[in-house]
Amino acid sequence: MNGVPFPLFRGKQTLPAVPDPAEHAQCVQSRNPQATLAGVDGVVLIYQRSLLNFARRHLRVGPAEGWIRGDLLLLERQGRSYALCGGFGVGAPAAGLILEQLIALGARKVITVGTAASLQPDMHSGDIVLCNRALRDEGLSHHYLPPSRYATPSPGLTERLAAALHDRRICSRSGATWSIDAPYRETDDEISRYAAEGILTADMEAAGVFAVASHRAVEAAALFTVADSLIDRQPRTNSPATQASLRTALSIALTALGEGAQPTAGTRARQ
Template sequence: MKTERSVSQDIYALPKAVHKEVIGMDMLERYTGCAASELGNYILLTNFTRYVTEFAERFGVSVVSGSGFQTVNVPDEDLSLIDYKIGSPTAALVMDLLSFRKPKPRAVIMLGLCGGLNKRLKVGEFILPIAAIRDDGASQHYMPAHVPALPTFNIQKILSQVLVENGHTYRTGVIHTTDYRFWEFDDEFKQGLIQERAIAIDMECATLFITGFAVKVAIGALMLVSDLPLTKEGIKTKSSANHVFSQYTKMHLELGIKALQELRRRGDTLDVRHFEW
């Protein structure tokens, strides 16, 4: 007869077969709504349904809805797009889950929207982040606070080439990642942004970069300035957001697609890993 102690131990003990890799793969497929083998080696990340719809229409394929994300797979191009929603926790989650795919994705690019902090920026301009300030909550669980959040250099390099080849200018600089949603009304916070001279602000880049580095998934980002929130007049609204989506979504997506196609074309001739890997 089992004692109370042994019964309690049985309840909380996991079977030997249930370890992190098994749970991670199970969660990847549950959240994306598709088998891990259906995901491409080259993946775009987004926060917005509009990007999902445009991407699916672009390739004439269907959208798959999982328990957490929306996914579009294009087998002929070895591409996928995942809408992982918004914020630092889900940014960490999607990168963590992608690391369980066998093999790991060759390259991931975040197509994100950001608030421009430099007074010379305009809505619709592109930013290639060279680093991100870690004012988020999730990245601390993957790397110590003193570790800088950096994108994978060669992915950013390819993105810059694609932008230039397609007639687009872009800015580079440090992006501030925060999980503080209504900072626009906090004058002390805004003063800190001005002092640190970040070029833009978002809610995911630092988390994506740090988590990607920790789990060894190469990640870059092409950010689009969607608002200029240091002034009250520049804060994003429903109307201004719709304007940005209608004017820039297709262009933003196309640049991300072309960058991944170029990375795929180069294959093993371009090592996208961080040096330490």
């Protein structure tokens, strides 16, 4: 089939880029030499402002201002250190930009925690989904990885999420998501096809996050909470079940990031 290729420049995934995220880290560290994430056990990407506000109120966090294009909170928990990152927007381009900055500052493990729409009739608001692959229907991942149908998370980090869910006896589903960065262009034909293939959810970021992480040789995984449905269209209602599950997902993500890590005396990144 003839058509315009995407990306337009074939094979660009193998070519070096002119802008380098290290430039961002160097600029930040020229103002604040303590700006490093090399000492943290991992970073959680947060998309819902309500969850970030919950973390500010209920977790022992401190701000790391001016390190990234977003809100960065440093957290100490049970002798380990983490970072929570939010306020950077939604969609694969926003997540990809912030992930590049986090990696340049030293992050090596990242879990994305957010909401998704259900593609299956037996899934409801508040259900937790562990993503094991992401259908690449957004644009960002194609600039990082060669053509393929799916982008995949880190097996080890995904297994640690599964173990944390099991240990806490939290009911969840594991499966694929459809990552699309055009949230008002999800059509009946697409939804029916992907639902029939067994894809569980639709989201905006997972494929992009997995692609950037793979390109940069770091670990990334994703945990979703169902917020609405695309098959029996139910707009988001800010369900209490969804909010509660987001808080659970954050706790599970922190547990998975800390699994196997050595306790630290303190968060070296804290100012």
